[in-house]
Amino acid sequence: MFIFKSLVLLNAELARQKESGKEIGFVPTMGALHHGHLSLLKRARQENDTLVCSIFVNPKQFDDKKDLTAYPRTLTADVKYLMEAGVDYLLLPNVDDVYSDSYVDDDIDLNGLDTIIEGKLRPGHFQGVAKVVKRFFDFVIPTRAYFGQKDFQQTVVINHLVKHFQLPIHIEICPIVREDNGLAMSSRNERLSDEQRSKAAFIYKSLIDLKERCFFKPLEQAIATTSKYLNSLEGADLEYLVCVNGDTLEEVTSLKDADYVVALIVVRYGGVRLLDNMILKKN
Numbered sequence: 001m002f003i004f005k006s007l008v009l010l011n012a013e014l015a016r017q018k019e020s021g022k023e024i025g026f027v028p029t030m031g032a033l034h035h036g037h038l039s040l041l042k043r044a045r046q047e048n049d050t051l052v053c054s055i056f057v058n059p060k061q062f063d064d065k066k067d068l069t070a071y072p073r074t075l076t077a078d079v080k081y082l083m084e085a086g087v088d089y090l091l092l093p094n095v096d097d098v099y100s101d102s103y104v105d106d107d108i109d110l111n112g113l114d115t116i117i118e119g120k121l122r123p124g125h126f127q128g129v130a131k132v133v134k135r136f137f138d139f140v141i142p143t144r145a146y147f148g149q150k151d152f153q154q155t156v157v158i159n160h161l162v163k164h165f166q167l168p169i170h171i172e173i174c175p176i177v178r179e180d181n182g183l184a185m186s187s188r189n190e191r192l193s194d195e196q197r198s199k200a201a202f203i204y205k206s207l208i209d210l211k212e213r214c215f216f217k218p219l220e221q222a223i224a225t226t227s228k229y230l231n232s233l234e235g236a237d238l239e240y241l242v243c244v245n246g247d248t249l250e251e252v253t254s255l256k257d258a259d260y261v262v263a264l265i266v267v268r269y270g271g272v273r274l275l276d277n278m279i280l281k282k283n
């Protein structure tokens with residue numbers, strides 16, 4: 001595995017690969033790798049000739065600077081993981097390599113997708129995500145790029161970004177990888193105690209209950225019942241539970257409102273914001 005800090009040098013190296021007809025798979029991450037990341041890498045390894053991964057804790061997407069400082073950094077273990085996963089190139093830039101003096105920091109038109117739901121609570125977050133992903137796409141120019149369904153709103157933002165700039169990149173969305181108890185894997189789970197981590201399974205269980213309930217009760221009632229249950233749990237602070245059209249993120253109040261309906265949830269528990277989601281219907 002080759003490690004590049006410079007986007008320009010990586011771009012030159014990958015241009016040579018493309019000239020010889022190689023297809024390039026790209027998995028952007030912020031490190032502190034776990035099995036969720038590995039599932040993306042595995043799939044990308046199977047579907048491409050050359051595999052590029054990036055590790056970059058992007059300051060632009062952290063609206064809360066304390067969260068940025070507390071973000072886990074486990075580079076030695078990550079490098080080992082990536083070598084085992086068959087990564088060819090690791091992009092490991094510094095902040096100055098990504099946002100050099102020549103970088104023009106204009107906001108990207110995300111058609112309002114960045115200011116609703118998660119974006120309403122984290123102003124600037126999706127602009128930060130879109131900017132760094134666009135920057136990396138411009139230099140890696142992958143054939144396919146892989147993202148996790150775990151960050152559902154992010155996948156809709158990235159799909160929009162690719163359409164908006166007419167980028168010739170296939171976006172592949174990979175299913176959520178969960179711990180044995182159902183908790184969605186996340187680098188932030190490391191901040192939970194063992195007991196909290198085991199108890200945090202209530203989030204997944206409540207999504208399963210919601211999915212079952214909404215097929216025999218109106219969706220609004222099912223959401224209200226699940227929200228009431230979550231609000232009754234000690235130590236859990238439900239930030240939102242909302243059902244949306246999975247293509248547009250427009251809120252739906254009935255399963256009949258869209259062909260593709262996804263429940264999005266954020267619960268603050270043990271001092272950590274835990275994100276999860278579940279597809280309720282996809283025709």
Ligand code: AMP
Pocket residue numbers: 028029030031035036037039040146147148149150151174175176177178184185186187
């Ligand atoms: P992050 O390092 O948190 O920015 O995540 C990098 C990529 O891995 C993103 O596309 C995430 O959606 C994806 N990812 C994170 N956790 C999971 C998970 N539990 N299952 C599947 N993909 C995940």
